[in-house]
Amino acid sequence: MLRRIEEIDHRIEELANDQGRPTSNTFSRRSPFTDNVLGTLKPKGFKMPSVPQYDGTTNPVDHLETFITIMLLHGASNGFFCRAFPTTLTGAARDWYSRIKPNSISIFVDFGDDLVRHFMSSRRPRKTAASLMAIRQEESEPLKTFVSPFHREALQVPNLDPSAATNVLLTGAKSNNFRRSVARRNPQSLADLMAGAEEFISV
Incomplete structure (x- = not known):
């Protein structure tokens, strides 16, 4: 069975090259994630929960905390945290994500810290x-x-x-x-x- 899957993957790669479409290697070179992150498997039975979209105009810490809480409940790993997070970004936040240096993100903590630093001005002053x-x-x-x-x-x-x-x-x-x-x-x-x-x- 494993050999059959490898043969199918190889054939898909050949077809992509024949038709001029980008291959998975091409995608990985464009992606901000490392190969280890891109190779992370989705948790068994996982369905992406509903997470509010973040557009860069509100407190990024609030968005991160909401996302982390939801994903931990579903048993997601570091790699899958990274892969799922961009689906919650829109507007200016999505534009920021699209400009991240390829192959530069391997840990979700760094990903989140970068987001907070970039949108720091959108944070609400802490109440005292x-x-x-x-x-x-x-x-x-x-x-x-x-x-x-x-x-x-x-x-x-x-x-x-x-x-x-x-x-x-x-x-x-x-x-x-x-x-x-x-x-x-x-x-x-x-x-x-x-x-x-x-x-x-x-x-």
Whole structure:
């Protein structure tokens, strides 16, 4: 059986040369991937999952993390990571990929790092507790209208310390009664802080 497959592959190569079509060797010389990557087999039973397209205008790290998470669930290898990733690129990102030096990518980590470096300007600034200080309650603004956007922003701050979140929320609030209510609760998490705020608002 193996010999038969080799004979078929050889015949396909001959037909491609006869008709002037590029062979697999020609393709590999144009591809940004090394031969080891190009030779990676698709995982058994693998079907390419739906991955959002990346066009270079948003945070490349978000796209990479989404892609990696999905592919790991399907048991993909380094080589197949590399081969599958270009199918998620479009627009400016696809143009960038088409200009990568041939035979230069052997590790997906390098591929991803190159993408992030190229589209670094599209990354959103990382949120911090200090970012929340810009959210302050106006004189006539309902407390609920102030708390809701604070919560949305706080969820985007990595490893937000509960005490820092509490201090920033109380600093931005106008109601002394609200401040006292939240301070007495002594929230131990963002969820606890928001529960206390909602409890006060609903009274």
